[in-house]
Amino acid sequence: MNEGRDESDMIEQEKREVGAGEVVPGSGRRGTSRRMAQMISVRLDGELVGRLRDVAREREVTLSELLREGAEVIAANPYAVETRVYYTTFSNAKLRRSSHPDEGLALAR
Numbered sequence: 001m002n003e004g005r006d007e008s009d010m011i012e013q014e015k016r017e018v019g020a021g022e023v024v025p026g027s028g029r030r031g032t033s034r035r036m037a038q039m040i041s042v043r044l045d046g047e048l049v050g051r052l053r054d055v056a057r058e059r060e061v062t063l064s065e066l067l068r069e070g071a072e073v074i075a076a077n078p079y080a081v082e083t084r085v086y087y088t089t090f091s092n093a094k095l096r097r098s099s100h101p102d103e104g105l106a107l108a109r
Contacts, residue, residue, distance in 0.1 A: 042067075049063075
């Protein structure tokens, strides 16, 4: 019974080897296209790079993965940046409106 099985295995092997390495026109299908990643270069302050590496290490990701994630967050919501307003208060001061358009409000003298 082993001889029949060995012969059957040899026939199957020969069938597999007959077309091995040949390209049959029209037998393939086109894969989905994908966009190639682009390499960019950025100059960062050494202290900032150190802090970013610390964060990447804590999160167990590479620096590139961390920067990529940050870029995706900004691209998803570009105007979600914290806005800072600085103002100074004066006690007992009177404001006068300037007639010059570039001066706006000024302290009365």
